[in-house]
Amino acid sequence: MLPKDCRFTKDHEWIRQDGDVYTVGITAFAAEQLGDVTYVELPETGAGADAHGELATVESVKAASDVYAPVAGTVAEVNSALEEKPELVNESPFGDGWFFKLSDVDVSQYESLMDADAYDNFLGEHAE
Amino acid sequence: MRQTPLYDRHVAHGGRIFDFHGWALPVQFKGIIDEHQHTRSAVSIFDCSHMGEFHIRGAEACRGLNYLISTDLGGLKVGRARYGAMLSPRANIVDDVISMRLGEDHIYLVCNAATLPVVAAYLDVHVPGNDNVSSQTAKIDVQGPQAAGAMAAVGLDAALQLKYFQVTETAWNGVHCIVSRTGYTGELGWEVFLPPKAAPALWDALLQCEGVEPAGLGARDTLRTEMGYPLSGQDFDFQHSPLESGQESFVHWDHDFLARDVLEAQRADNTHRQLIGIRTGSRRSPRHGFVVHDGDRQVGIVTSGTFGPSVGEGIGLARVNPDVAVNGKALTVGPRRIPVESCGPPFYTGGSCRMKLE
Numbered sequence: 001m002l003p004k005d006c007r008f009t010k011d012h013e014w015i016r017q018d019g020d021v022y023t024v025g026i027t028a029f030a031a032e033q034l035g036d037v038t039y040v041e042l043p044e045t046g047a048g049a050d051a052h053g054e055l056a057t058v059e060s061v062k063a064a065s066d067v068y069a070p071v072a073g074t075v076a077e078v079n080s081a082l083e084e085k086p087e088l089v090n091e092s093p094f095g096d097g098w099f100f101k102l103s104d105v106d107v108s109q110y111e112s113l114m115d116a117d118a119y120d121n122f123l124g125e126h127a128e
Numbered sequence: 129m130r131q132t133p134l135y136d137r138h139v140a141h142g143g144r145i146f147d148f149h150g151w152a153l154p155v156q157f158k159g160i161i162d163e164h165q166h167t168r169s170a171v172s173i174f175d176c177s178h179m180g181e182f183h184i185r186g187a188e189a190c191r192g193l194n195y196l197i198s199t200d201l202g203g204l205k206v207g208r209a210r211y212g213a214m215l216s217p218r219a220n221i222v223d224d225v226i227s228m229r230l231g232e233d234h235i236y237l238v239c240n241a242a243t244l245p246v247v248a249a250y251l252d253v254h255v256p257g258n259d260n261v262s263s264q265t266a267k268i269d270v271q272g273p274q275a276a277g278a279m280a281a282v283g284l285d286a287a288l289q290l291k292y293f294q295v296t297e298t299a300w301n302g303v304h305c306i307v308s309r310t311g312y313t314g315e316l317g318w319e320v321f322l323p324p325k326a327a328p329a330l331w332d333a334l335l336q337c338e339g340v341e342p343a344g345l346g347a348r349d350t351l352r353t354e355m356g357y358p359l360s361g362q363d364f365d366f367q368h369s370p371l372e373s374g375q376e377s378f379v380h381w382d383h384d385f386l387a388r389d390v391l392e393a394q395r396a397d398n399t400h401r402q403l404i405g406i407r408t409g410s411r412r413s414p415r416h417g418f419v420v421h422d423g424d425r426q427v428g429i430v431t432s433g434t435f436g437p438s439v440g441e442g443i444g445l446a447r448v449n450p451d452v453a454v455n456g457k458a459l460t461v462g463p464r465r466i467p468v469e470s471c472g473p474p475f476y477t478g479g480s481c482r483m484k485l486e
């Protein structure tokens with residue numbers, strides 16, 4: 001179920017490396033917990049963030065949550081498709097429902113995050 | 129957590145169970161928006177067995193009840209139901225209730241789950257002999273423009289004779305039940321009150337009908353918010369009067385009720401806060417507890433907020449200072465100062481609740 005080519009945070013974000021650019025989204029577990037996503041507020045391209053810095057907001061029918069930068073970096077691109085179709089977050093959390101891409105990332109920060117197996121264990125221990 | 133007689137059904141149907149004032153109830157099955165849209169277009173069934181019910185029998189008891197309620201039940205005919213607020217001595221809202229006149233001296237009273245102990249205490253003081261049947265009563269709400277078909281299909285034909293806010297007693301599957309043409313969604317529909325043991329069979333029978341799906345309390349909340357219906361403990365509570373809760377039209381000033389003098393003084397003073405509707409005009413939603421600002425001035429608080437699936441924008445209710453309680457006022461809500469415009473609810477006007485049945 002979990003993509004093997006991603007790293008994960010305890011806040012249920014995923015991040016995928018593609019050369020110098022890192023794509024970030026929220027996990028299927030997070031999307032399921034939120035329920036129907038109705039609005040996503042995305043950062044400005046060029047915005048900088050520290051690791052765990054708040055970069056986006058995701059609203060569902062019932063709640064609003066912040067989305068953090070899993071690693072420090074600069075916002076290189078945002079998924080503007082979410083403005084019109086926020087439901088992509090529910091439909092394809094690890095694919096078309098991505099939030100933003102980061103550049104200027106320290107690869108060692110990325111590698112210090114949980115891999116799929118570790119996140120799966122984390123879910124088993126902390127979910128419910 | 130307490131379980132309703134339908135708990136096993138909810139779990140089997142994939143309901144996401146949560147704690148609603150001590151009751152284990154489904155917040156959603158497939159998803160809130162899906163269940164919301166289904167209720168607006170077809171028919172949904174809701175388990176509301178957690179709610180409270182009382183039989184009030186005898187002329188004196190009925191008069192005692194009338195004294196506790198903001199609306200006058202004196203002119204309420206047999207077979208009719210009336211919405212109103214039960215008030216405290218300080219003219220604050222104990223709960224909103226529906227009074228259903230089943231006989232000349234017989235009223236069936238329906239209240240909310242969280243407030244049930246307080247409602248019962250008020251009744252015990254003012255309505256001696258009241259019969260609290262909450263634990264012996266299940267309730268299934270059948271709501272949606274196609275609800276009549278489902279009611280007929282399961283054999284609750286008596287329901288089809290009822291107009292909006294009418295009530296009758298009937299039998300289903302050999303058990304006595306009370307059926308009212310009321311609801312909390314804005315759609316055509318009925319509330320069916322019946323013994324807990326009979327509820328699973330009715331639930332199953334309804335689910336067999338074409339177009340019927342179960343819906344959770346999440347959709348119930350978005351549906352009621354679109355209609356501007358207030359939620360107990362959220363849009364009104366023990367700290368606020370009907371005038372501060374958008375309930376002035378449910379105060380019948382010409383009948384004698386507890387704390388009428390307090391409420392009259394508040395009305396004469398006319399400086400109280402008021403409950404208004406707010407809409408964002410965008411996909412962003414106001415949220416319960418957000419502070420309302422008029423420019424830099426703090427003017428109130430959001431009491432309910434959600435995304436309205438049928439109106440396609442963020443909507444809510446807010447209690448604000450009287451000077452900003454006018455339609456079309458530009459305000460902001462929350463730490464991010466989301467722009468909103470004040471407006472009189474309902475937000476959704478396409479509901480089928482008053483639909484004429486052939």
